[in-house]
Amino acid sequence: MLAAILLQACAVGPNYRRPETPLPESFRGEEVVQPESLADLPWWQVFQDDELQALITEALRNNYDLQTAVARVEQARGVLVSTRSAIFPQGSYNAEAARGRSFFGFTGNRTFNTFLATFNLSWEIDLWGRIRRATESARADLLASNEARRGVIVQLVSQVATQYLSLRELDVELEINQRATKTFQDTLELFQRQFEGGIGTKLAVERGAAALAQAAALIPDTERRIVATENAIGILLGWPPTPIPRGTTTLTREDLPPRPPAGLPADLLERRPDVQQNEEQLRSANAQVGVAVADFFPRIGLTALYGGQSTELEMIVKGPGNVWQIAASVAGPLFQGGRLIGNYKSAKANWEATKWQYEQTVLTALREVSDALVDADKLVAVRDEDAKAVAALQEASDLATVRYTGGLATYFEVLEAQQQLFPAERTLAQTELQQLLAVVELYRALGGGWTVGEEELPLNAFPNWPN
Numbered sequence: 001m002l003a004a005i006l007l008q009a010c011a012v013g014p015n016y017r018r019p020e021t022p023l024p025e026s027f028r029g030e031e032v033v034q035p036e037s038l039a040d041l042p043w044w045q046v047f048q049d050d051e052l053q054a055l056i057t058e059a060l061r062n063n064y065d066l067q068t069a070v071a072r073v074e075q076a077r078g079v080l081v082s083t084r085s086a087i088f089p090q091g092s093y094n095a096e097a098a099r100g101r102s103f104f105g106f107t108g109n110r111t112f113n114t115f116l117a118t119f120n121l122s123w124e125i126d127l128w129g130r131i132r133r134a135t136e137s138a139r140a141d142l143l144a145s146n147e148a149r150r151g152v153i154v155q156l157v158s159q160v161a162t163q164y165l166s167l168r169e170l171d172v173e174l175e176i177n178q179r180a181t182k183t184f185q186d187t188l189e190l191f192q193r194q195f196e197g198g199i200g201t202k203l204a205v206e207r208g209a210a211a212l213a214q215a216a217a218l219i220p221d222t223e224r225r226i227v228a229t230e231n232a233i234g235i236l237l238g239w240p241p242t243p244i245p246r247g248t249t250t251l252t253r254e255d256l257p258p259r260p261p262a263g264l265p266a267d268l269l270e271r272r273p274d275v276q277q278n279e280e281q282l283r284s285a286n287a288q289v290g291v292a293v294a295d296f297f298p299r300i301g302l303t304a305l306y307g308g309q310s311t312e313l314e315m316i317v318k319g320p321g322n323v324w325q326i327a328a329s330v331a332g333p334l335f336q337g338g339r340l341i342g343n344y345k346s347a348k349a350n351w352e353a354t355k356w357q358y359e360q361t362v363l364t365a366l367r368e369v370s371d372a373l374v375d376a377d378k379l380v381a382v383r384d385e386d387a388k389a390v391a392a393l394q395e396a397s398d399l400a401t402v403r404y405t406g407g408l409a410t411y412f413e414v415l416e417a418q419q420q421l422f423p424a425e426r427t428l429a430q431t432e433l434q435q436l437l438a439v440v441e442l443y444r445a446l447g448g449g450w451t452v453g454e455e456e457l458p459l460n461a462f463p464n465w466p467n
Contacts (some may be wrong), residue, residue, distance in 0.1 A: 011129020012297070013290020016283045019355055021362050023265045028370040037263025038439075039271050039446030043157050046443055049247040052164050055237060059160050062238030066156055069149040076138070076145040083138040086131045089123040094307075115316050118307030118323065125301065130294030137287035144280035151273035154448035160236050161440045167229045167244060169433035170222055173426055177218040180422040184212040187414060190405075211415055215422070262373055262446060268365045271447030275365055278358040285351040292344040298332030365445065372442035379435045386428040393421040 038046070044053055060066065096116040101109050126132055188208035194200030230244045269275055303326070310321035333340060397417040403409035 011132050011290060013129065013133055013293045014286060016286045018279065019358060021359060024366070025265070027262050027265055027366070027373055037261055037267065037446055038443055039263060039448060043448065047161055051245050051247040052161060055164060055233065055244070056157055056160050058237045059156050060153065063156055063236055064238055066149070066152050069152040073142070073145045073149050076142040080135070080138040080142045084135045086124065087126055087135065089121055092120045094118050094120060113311050115311070115313050116307065116309045117316055118305050121304040123302045124299060127300055128294040128297040130291055133287045133290035133294060137284040137291065140280045140284035140287060144277045144284065147273045147277035147280060151277060154273055154444055156236065157448060158440050158444035160233065162437055163229055163233045163236065165433060165436050165440070167226065167233065168246060169429055170226045170229060171246065172429040174219065174222045174226065176422055176425045176429065177215060177222055180215040181212065181219060183418060184208065184215045187418065188212050207415055211419060262369055262442065265366060268369070268447065269362070272365050273447065275361050278354070278361045282351070282354045282358050285347070285354040288347045289344070289351055292347040295340050295343065296333065298330050301329045303327045303329065368445035369442065372438055372445050375434065375438035376442060379431060379438055383428070383431045383435055386424070386431050390421070390424045390428050393417065393424050397421045
């Protein structure tokens with residue numbers, strides 16, 4: 001027994017090693033590698049809008065996907081406890097009381113009672129490491145489910161931020177559309193007065209009316225999109241459809257880092273929950289190969305029994321009724337019709353598939369970070385040019401209105417300037433939104449700052465957060 005116990009330190013099957021994944025020295029789109037990273041910041045230091053922080057906190061409390069992920073972690077923890085229990089001796093008890101009639105030779109049929117009470121002990125000596133490999137797999141599944149939960153948190157924070165910033169941008173678009181409708185209304189009234197005074201044309205009036213109708217149609221369409229976005233946020237928060245509160249700062253003044261550092265590519269292997277989840281799944285698949293190998297070897301077990309058996313209840317605890325047994329067993333496969341070989345090949349193929357999935361996840365993470373870095377960099381220039389275009393078109397619209405009022409220009413100049421100005425303002429608002437979303441996407445792609453423990457989350461650190 002001592003030798004068998006000492007041999008339990010060995011386990012058949014391959015030991016896990018992280019795949020050698022080639023990583024670049026820096027992310028594409030990042031000129032200088034920063035030792036620090038945006039991902040090291042918790043989200044409450046990245047998103048400075050108090051209302052957005054409150055919405056994120058509410059989502060972390062109520063989101064159903066997150067609650068499901070938490071339940072999956074508890075489920076995996078239970079599987080681990082159940083799997084690991086097989087490594088320990090198993091104790092049980094058994095009690096039985098029976099009454100029956102049997103034929104006893106010349107004495108004829110007799111009615112008798114039987115009482116039995118035993119304590120049973122069994123122990124499978126994990127000589128080849130089958131139970132330990134299964135436990136290793138279950139532990140990796142638990143860690144993978146926990147990383148999946150962390151991934152849901154990162155995704156949830158980014159989704160709430162994305163939807164909220166999109167909602168704020170739609171508010172800006174609605175204000176632009178309302179202002180455009182008011183401007184086209186004033187222009188139409190001017191055309192009508194000039195036509196009624198004999199110095200305008202019917203064509204100008206009709207063109208002005210068409211421009212007004214086109215601008216007015218954008219208002220209900222934008223309002224529709226606002227409601228849809230609010231409902232999407234409500235789902236993330238676990239709320240029924242309801243209006244969503246906004247912050248007091250404007251969209252262009254959101255205090256997000258304009259060019260945040262990304263850090264080192266190798267850190268993605270530790271930061272990104274999906275990369276960690278895939279690695280734990282690979283570890284689990286590797287352990288399952290060990291389980292399949294151990295199934296080829298015999299299982300060694302020890303059993304013990306102690307109790308009492310008698311036809312009289314009071315004799316079951318007395319000497320004559322005592323029963324006991326100690327036994328050792330060896331059971332191994334001889335012919336299984338290819339079942340064990342099939343299980344081994346299946347486990348090996350599953351490990352290969354999980355390994356390639358891990359490699360693909362790493363490459364996808366690198367691509368997402370690079371895309372977000374390039375977006376954050378290039379959108380700065382796009383926003384500057386859009387702002388120049390809006391300023392120039394605003395000046396052109398003012399000049400065209402003055403010239404038309406003074407009789408120095410036709411209505412075409414006024415309408416053309418106005419019809420170019422308001423779409424340019426909407427484009428500028430959308431570009432500014434894309435700048436903010438690039439930061440949100442970079443934050444998500446880097447793993448979302450969840451290097452801190454969940455117990456450190458200041459869920460009540462802000463006075464306007466819901467309790």
